[in-house]
Amino acid sequence: MKKMVELNINGEIFEIEVEPHRTLLEVLREDLGLMGAKEGCGLGACGACTVLVNGAPVLSCLSLAVEVQKKSITTIEGLTKDGQPHPIQLAFVNHFAMQCGFCTPGMILSTKALLDRNPKPSREEIKEALGGNLCRCTGYKKIIEAVESLVEK
């Protein structure tokens, strides 16, 4: 039985009908054409589906679309403003912090959540914050270096 939900994504309001059991990840990808969030494992173990809900990193494959109404959702697509990449995106590019790019949207959003709440994280704090985003290509070192380059002096 479909429900009408109102989702606030990247500052835009979407009104759509969804079945209550559909995940936020499914709705983003299948109904709204926002493909940045990925399904890597379907169980919340890899972090590739990470989006921000009210600024906090959330596993969208384990969230129901109906439970994130009235909340401010940010996906990777929301980071580019007026064609300008976000500083985190630029840092990732310039530090070679991605290879295949599949984990990258989730990794960048986890980074944003971290820096928004703590602009001066230590290396340990960075590793802890990114510990839920799996990457098989990079070994994480350049990702951490990219994040460190954004840490307020």
Add this chain to the structure above:
Amino acid sequence: MDKEGYSIIGTRQPLVDGLLKASGAARFTADLTLPGMLIGKMLGSIYPHARILNIDTRKALALRGVKAVVTGADIPGEKYGFLRSRRDETGLTRKARYIGDPIAAVAAVDEETALEALDLIKVEYEELPAVFDPEEAMKEGAPLVHEEYERNIVAYRGCDFGDVAAGFRESEHIREDRFCSQAISHGHLEPRATLADYDGSGRLTLWTSTQSPFYVRRDLSLVLNLPESKIHVIKPYVGSGFGGKVELSSHQVAASLLTIRTGRPVQISLTREEEISTTRVRAPMIIHVKTGVKKDGSLMAQYLKCLADGGAYASSSVLLMFSPGLTAMIPYRLPNFKYDGYMVYTNKAVSGPMRGHGANQPRFAIESQLDMIAEDLGMDPAELRLKNATQAGDTSISGLVFNSCELSKAIKESTKHAGWDKKRGQKNSNRGIGIACSGFNSGARIGGHTASACYIHVNEDGGVTVLTGSSDIGQGSDSVIAQMAAEELGLSVSDITVLSGDTWTTPIDPGTFSSRVTFYAGNATLIAAREVKKQLAQTATKMLEANEDDLVFRDKKVFVKGSPEHFIPFGELVKTAEAIGHGRVIMGYGQWAPTNTQFPDRQTRYGNISGAYSFATQVAEVEVDPETGQVKVLRMTVGDDCGQVINLSGAEGQVEGSAAMGIGHALMEHILFGDNGQIMNPSYLDYRIPTAKDLNECVLIEVGSPDPIGPYGAKEIAEGLLISTVPAILNAIYDAVGVRITELPATPEKILEALERKKGEKRR
């Protein structure tokens, strides 16, 4: 500009598609949709070994929203397989050989309906006796996984160089040891996915997550009985593969059958569970190694015996079993060497290529044993490596030709940088340092076709398009190729667009494996770029009144050496050159395969199978917690010889990535098989791969000098590195707490157990 005078080669370059990936705009296969697209799902066997007597699809077909169901009975063509000599798969099978072996597939309007339909498919199985252990499978009377293969031996490869018996007789110390390496999952973050579209005119298009569009095309042609030229395989962005995505995969066959049946596009994406349990794993192996040395550490003889568990289908079997013998000959001067390698069928998930492809498991054994020998002789393990290291100009007794080799330098620099002498043998500190060396081929000529080609189009604005069949799956080959084209043509990387991996538009290419892309496609790119320069020179020499040899292509300009102020902008030259006479098109074409290689001799296996070999030394520093058995890898210091580095950031990325993957293989990853051969931990929750918290320091020291054959002197880097990571860590654990783990992974439980045993032995 670096010492070779390059502006771009050897520098740090961001990925050409970095921004696309960072913005989430890079489209992977599961991101693609087509109008009318159906969702497909696969049904796997519930028994490890069973004949499929009948599949009743009526109820499934009757479910609203289901558009087609296909089974093994619908396969129109022949068996396929990575190797022509071992074609044993049809994608959907009529005899199940492992739990999860795909037997049917459904296409429906959405995922839920497809899943419901799977439950409605009624399968009549005739269960057969199954075998799960490779040693059991080789015994007379064991159930046969494939009837044609006696004792389930799918591949035997061996070689016998020099006189091993004499070598052992002349040895002053001999060790014989047994090691085990476990099944590993590739762990690429992007699960396999395919979007297949049959357009009714007889043309099949596949967008698919693959390392080799041309292998997919070749084998699809066989199994679907469709001409290759009617099959269009396109590689979108791929979320890595590490060897897992080289071959044709069941879901690609299923999606193709379903689109042909329905006339609608069909998308199949595997779940992580299907990824881990029904695709490929790294071959579990039992390795026996017997090595004889003189008292001064000189290697006299080595006998290597490998038994690999091949799982239910052949995959790269023969090639995989060739690798231990091949790669054992690379890092050290071995005067006598014998090898026997068997791969055996079992009713379990299939073993296939994975980064290192059969080199990693024996390297773990050999490098661990070298440390044991060093201890027996009272010799420093680094000294032992140095004593035997291959040198540039050597030819191994198996015929491998080492035009360039800086292994000795790698050993010296990495140990020095890591503080080897100071850190080695610290008692009571729980910290240890260990070393391992390896070498790897840059592509290999074992059999069949392995050339690469490249087309270069030039535009009047000075922008250049490079078309290559080689696949960028995240390792950055598109960026490397762009760098080479830019350097050669005197342009900047942002002027180059690289299109790769499309069977209709890019030249035929074996794809991304065996660490061949930089070496082969890079050389093809250089040849094509030089072609372009030659064509443009015909016009430039007239415009500048100069000889071709005096022309310089630099900074998007063409000028005569010594007179940079009298230049023609590159784009303007293109425009002029194309307008001349009756008009012409400036286009470069290059193809390349090494000419200094041979297929190995069928009897003796002698032959130089690669144009160049890379070398690496890894020094691992670990800290072992004696209370929990947990190992922390504090630092990996890597001395690497990949010839000329093309992209320094890319090279470091490969070192760091392989360090993490090696930590997983050494300490934490283990595919667990249940009593029925079923994979018991097919999820990232139970199959742990390293996280950001697991890699600490990692340092790359590049020691290579330009190779005469490689493009700009480059050799491979990405695959060879992983091979020495695991033994370096295991050797460091021994240095730290004196326990030698010979069965991977070195879990905390095993280390604690070993520490207990050691305490017990001390007390006696």
